[in-house]
Amino acid sequence: LWCWGDITWGHSVSTDLVNWIQLEPVIEPDNPSDIDGCWTGSATILSGGQPVILYTGGSRDKCQVQNLVHPKNPSDPYLREWTKTGNNPVIQPVVPGLNRSQFRDPTTGWIGPDGLWRIAVGAELKSYTAALLYKSEDFLSWTRVDHPLYSQNLSNIVECNMWECLDFFAVLPGNNTGLDMSAAILRGTKHALKMSVGYFDKYLIGVYDLKRDAFVPDTIVDDCRLWLKIDYGNFYASKSFFDSKKGRRIIWGWSKEADCRSDDVAKGWAGIHTIPRTIWLDSNGKQLLQWPVDEIESLRTNEINHQGLELNKGDMFEINGVDTFQADVEIYFELTSINAAEPFDPSWLLDPEKHCCEAGASVHGGIGPFGLVILASNNMDEHTVVHFRVYKSQQKYMILMCSDLRRSSIRPSP
Incomplete structure (x- = not known):
């Protein structure tokens, strides 16, 4: 659970994605078009380097609309203050069959072959969920395209609901160099459409058909449970951006914390940002790959190195001399044999988390579990296990x- 309150846009700046300076909030609910909260949105760099932000606002009647803000002083390197456009909201939910309370989270804008800006907005309609497509000449006046960027019929989908926090970006198979959306015309370019569904961030890989102005997935899978996930852990509402300075695409997400409401109120926040990651498409063009940004390595100090450790069934090796609450671990496992691997049941793909729970860290299999025990108390009453199995x-x-979290936090009985 998390605490709802005055939903605003916080503001922090950094030169290295590691060390951050917290500034004053930049978008707060003070207009009729966002009085019920300033929700998710995206920044876009317009021609001439001018940044703008499109974000979803909630009104008193549970209607969701899209609003625009721009820097009050573009020469301020920190962009401390932002001004709401006078004609907000710039996009309203005037779509036949649209659920007005399920229309949110505009993407970063991109320019099509016709020179017009485009964005996509997540929406739930009577019979389908969609990434609605909008066009604009000036980023102020928007017109809905008569077809979505991509949609799916809800009646044919298993366990799927509205697509939140959309992200749409270009990728090149086997190339970990990021691409700006203008790279859509490059030969061999693929596109990823990411959506937040249920409790996970999922995505489809396909092509952006410029003539039809539509996303066409390489493989159509009706069952949302089988869609690829950005992360199988506690990771949601992620957003990526193209880092033109270092030629990479960076993604980060929101990780919900498990604290109770009173703890969240006492500390002043509910949830944290994950470590930013570089993201790219594998050489087969089928799956996104990711790795923590290189800047994270600047935090590494007092390296402890162990090599050639031989562990038998039931063995445990303790790594001493590290900060147990903040450690960056690289570990390589070399198995002596994989002949004992158990057969893999494809049904496990429908709910890997359930299978992880059933095949817990204490349940022995053909190969596994093996891995790490972290955040452990001296008597092991409290610990977290990250473990692997081979099938x-x-x-x-x-x-x-x-990750086995059943002993991750021991709370006293009420």
Whole structure:
């Protein structure tokens, strides 16, 4: 759970994505078009380097609209103050069959071959969920395109609901260099459409058909449970951006905390940002890959190195001399044999978290569990286990990575 309150846009600045300076909030609910909260949105750099932000605002009648803000002083390197456009909201939910309370989270804008700006907004309609497509000449006046960027019929989808926090970006198979959306015309370019669904961030890989102005996934899977996930852990509402200075695409998300409401109120926040990651498409063009940004390595000090450790079933090796609350671990496991791998059941793909729970860290299998015990108390009453298992699936092997949180926090009985 998390605490709802006055939903505003906080503001922090950094030169290295590691060390941050917290400034005053920049978008606060003070207009009829956002009085019920300034929700998710995206920044876009217009021609000439002018940044603007499109964000979703909630009104008193539970109607969601899209608003625009721009810097009050573009020469301020910190962009401390932002001004709401006088004609907000710039996009209203005037779409036949649209649920006015399910229309939010505009993407970063991109320019099409016709020179017009485009954005996509998540929406729930009577019979389908969609990434509605809008066009504009000036980023102020928007017109809805008569077809979505992509949509799916809800009646044919298993366990799917509205797509929140949309992200749409270009990727090149096997190339970890990021691409700006203007790269859509490059030969071989693919596109990723990311949506937040349920409790996870999921995505589809496909092509952006410029003639139809539509996203066409490489593979259509009706069952949302089988869609690829950005992260199988506690990771939601992620957003990416193209870092033109270092030629990479960076993504980060929101991780909900498990504190109770009173604890959240006492500390003043509910949820944290994850470490930013570089994200790219694998060489097969089928799956997104990611790795913490290089700048994180600047935090590494007092390295402890162990090599050639041989562990047998039931063995445990303790790493001493590290900060148990903040450690960056690189570990390589070399198995002596994988012949004992158990068969993989494809049904596990429908709910990997459930299988992780059933095949817990204390349940022995053919190969596994093996991994790390972290955040452990001296008597092991409290600990978190990150463990792996290996399964054989047809002509290949599958690796299951789990985190067992059942002993992660011991609270006194009420």
